[in-house]
Amino acid sequence: MPVKITAVPLERCLDSRDLSEPQVGPKGEVLVFGVSQQGKGEIHTRDVSGGAEETWLLEPAPSVTRGFGGGCFQWLPDGSGVVYAAKTGGLWEAARGATSACRIDTQSPVTASRFGVAVSASGEWIACVQNLCELVVVHRATGEEHVIAQPHAFVFDPVWNGDELYWQAWSQPHMPWDESEIWSAHIAQREAHVVLHQPGVSIQQVQFSATGEMGVLSDVNGWLQPYHVVDGELVALLPPGEQVECGNPQWGMGAHTWCWSPDTTEIAIARNLEGFGDLVVVSVATREMRSLGRGVHGSLQWNSAGILALRTGAVTPTQLVKYAAQTFEREILATSEVDSTGGAWSQYELVEPTLGAVDCGNYNVPYRLYSPTTNETSEQPFIVWVHGGPTDQWQVTFMARVAYWVGRGVRVMIVDHRGTSGHGRAFQQSLNGHWGEFDTADLIAVVRHVHASGWATPQNTFFMGGSAGGFAALNAAGIAPELCAGVIALYPVVDLADSAEHSWYYEQHSIAVLVGDSPENELLYAERSPLSKVSALAKVKVLLLHGDLDTSVPMNHSITLAQALRKAGGSVALHIMEGEGHGFRLRHNQLREYELIGEFIFTL
Template identity: 30%
Template sequence: MPATTPYGSWTSPISAADLTTNGHPVSGPRWVGDEVWWLELRPQEDGRSAVRRRDASGAVVDVLPAPWNAASRVHEYGGGAWAADDRGVLVFVEFADQRLYVLAPGTREPRPLTPLGTGGTHHRYGDVSLRGDEVVAVRETHTPSATKTGENTTDIVRDVVAVPLDGSAATDPAAVRSVVGGSDFLAAPRWSPDGRHLVWIAWDHPRMPWDGTELRVAPVDDDGVAGTWRTLAGSPTESVLQPEWLDDDTLVAIADPTGWWNLERITLDGVRTPLHPDAAEYGGPLWRLGTRWYTLLPDGRLLATRTFGSTSLVVLDPSGQRDPEPIETPWTSIAVGGARDGRVLVTSGASTVGAGARVLDLATGAAEDVRLDADDLPDARYLPVAERREFPGERTVHAIVYPPRNPDHVAPQGELPPYVAVVHGGPTSQAVAALDMRIAYWTSRGIGVVDIDYGGSTGYGRAYRETLRGQWGVVDVEDTIAAVRGLGEAGLADPARLAIRGGSAGGWTVLSALTRSDVFAAGVSYFGVAELERFAQDTHDFESRYLDGLIGPMPEAAALYRERAPLHAVDQLRTPVLLLQGLDDRVVPPSQAELFRDAMRERGIPHAYVTYAGEGHGFRKAATIIDATEKELAFYGQILGFATPGVPALPLD
């Protein structure tokens, strides 16, 4: 018989420790010989990214032993930090020094492939691949700047390089061959099968890769250096992603000239043929290097992800001779890996299906779990069920609603639950209906969650994404408020007990909503942006001109920067705020949270500011995740008026 207990105070079998003890997010599975290898985040090992595999007995073992940590910092978000060939040779970027290393089969100690930095100059590598006896990577070179001030005082140059696999470049920097450069940003270098041409993606400030990129091609000379390049596709207003070679003269790539990222066949003489025009997204924002949205199948077709809100799989024929073939799966969140013998590696999940790496048999539709993100899941009765909803506002707002769910409790008759509005980062990211133990932590305690795809989110075409252009701090706030008001009007949420949480750009929306409205009773900002002029100066190079599109270019938009910034509207704030911040964050430095804290302190706004040493942009360590989660719950309990059994109160200034 369920106990009658106020919402928010339900006892749950899901603790904050459960978010880390058996949780280990898995990504990027790939075939290595007959084995499957993948990258696995290990919160219990200080957030180490381990390359792991499943051996012949089915046991999961480390390929890369502790404490080695395969994580790139190119663009700060990294990506493409490891590669392996069928011999079992592993190449990876070590997080601590950002050098390339190789681990040969049968050895336990990696050896360096690239030199240490000298004289204040250092290098980072990402988008790593193996090509014969060389490693191909995007290199980021940081040198001390004579002109920059603020948090970041280096000048940065990027190029595509080839590094000898024999280790000769570890002591001889001249052995690293620069293949091509010439733009602010580069990604996805791909040699043609005959080795005569190189293609890659390039873009320059102030564009972000979802604004516009170019697919470039160049002949490669006998010394392995790219010659004069030309553009095959893309422009400042067209985004091209993930080029792959079909043969020596033909490519497949993702591009959005129609306003939707769709697949195209592109020849070296520039002839472009859409594979299947569709009002859906077959690509996404290139936040991390090495991201893939489709894979080549052995029979010449492509397995691609198709997204409009939810994600599904479809097989496309580059020759155009066969119609698209949808693949039925139980998943709503899917990323694809390599294909072999009719089987494809995927990373997949749904709100009621654990996420992780799987092998999908395309002929039968059968899926075999390789490694899931969690070893053990709670009883399914305690897990939230995703409900996709649309809310009316200035535009249709897409969201995923997770009502409270716990078989051991019911709320007193007539009580409505508190709800937390989750605002994703980016802001060019997307809410995904996947089993998220953080959401289960809230819903199993009687706290509803609404995950909002406000205007600017990916997954609904360029037009929806660009509603945020010049309107950051306006459209995202309007849409978040429209969603929670819609819940209240539908009788699903208590309008007096609405909270809002978000990280990074989502933290900006949290602070903007709290200073521009009185809808929310509490707000939690994880490493959020609070001010714009200093942020533009202090943030890392990749996003240093992002505000040109989100707000406007400087100095023309200087007045708008001040008008939009939550820091300059704290005099309108009446809502308690919790700020959580990693002290090693280079994307949104601690100065952002500290400026907002000081402004709240001056005005007597109840708040707490919690910092974590050794954490950057996104918390990775188990102790941090546990502490931050429990402090957030305690904060909601104090402000929204419910008990938090087993979690102590959080002192507020």
């Protein structure tokens, strides 16, 4: 067996693509799925039974999503083509094999921002979500359209059951994982009424079986899990005592972490096992459960050929897989790995993380530690990496950035501070009222544990994170600068009062809930912001990276902090990534990110 290579070259990390929302056609023969690379999205096709993957070039280009999200396109009921949302706006129909599409919503502006495409069973009506807040139905033949009047500020994931349209809805001050409801309307009357609602409960991912049985995900028992809806009541589908999450915070539409079997006797469900994952099949009648395979799964669909899913793990680049009907034998249909001058991922020595937790008295702070296979010493750089959100979690998916740094002798710890998803509703909700406080305290507790365990010293410890993760990293270093050598913050929140006024409207209202008061309480907002900790942050080195097109966290956050740190005599480097939004998609900017971070951690 050839010796594995430890250090992964940059070319291998940068040469990749994202796969999304696989869908088999109504006849079970052809598979379509989204592919995005370097900011460009396409739809690809291949035969389910085999054959080459082909690019379905469409004009205008589809608004393909990334990862486990969806909502860009859907097959027509007869399999003759797809309806999709275009990147430039509007709803379009394309026949199989065609390269040009026909506009469906001809009565709306061509730039209308629409997503969450849902085609009725008859093919007569198309439902979609406009600007995340309006539910629109469009007659496919005439372009006639109607906005379904309903009382909520946000709507997600329309789905048809015959001529009845269902969707998820919620309003301020909630986010969908705090409290959300299921509503419906018949296409003839188009009068909305609530179907499922419980105060303080999240309900999402409405799914209907082939026989019309309704199911949802809900955290009514404290864990986000699948339920069968029977006479308006939620009936658990998982065995009693299963304390696992089966879904994620909805930062976008189209998640499918569970689905019905074609005969309605079973469900498939992707479970979150402390950040790791597996795919299981559960009997609806007996709740007997069997595991089909390890790995984080998403975008599930079950048809006569078997179960389709996206699958990934620490050493597994994202795959589009099929678990065959009857045998559930797994077959890889497509992969995120592309040809690279860096060679195949299989030649590199990739590592699985180890699970751990820091005991903080009445709660634990979970973490996942990625360690190099070379001899470990306390002199190796140690990155404490924080996810964004702050309501989110980095599960054990394939992360080229982690593989790159670990292959160069860096230990990387992914921290699940209070407010992280994946550990039940109580842990997730515990950050409400304490953002900037509890997450910061948890990071500091973890780093003290790292040093007490002899894994690193303050001289080679780095806090790192993006967005809300950058916020937490900067806050931790600002309160306990003696614990680290520096902070790497990508597009960080640094001023809560400014974010409450200028951040992305989808989450803008949640800041008051997370902080625990209104923006009028200037003192509290200032105390929780990194910008109030400049004198302490000036004692460590700071690297700031920000996109000039970022509308979620405008780049003035990083600019303002950099100016304040320089005025205080601190050592700060600010780099603006041109043409980038909230996250870096362009290859030359990704290359620059790696190089700047490497220079930062290896020269301190």
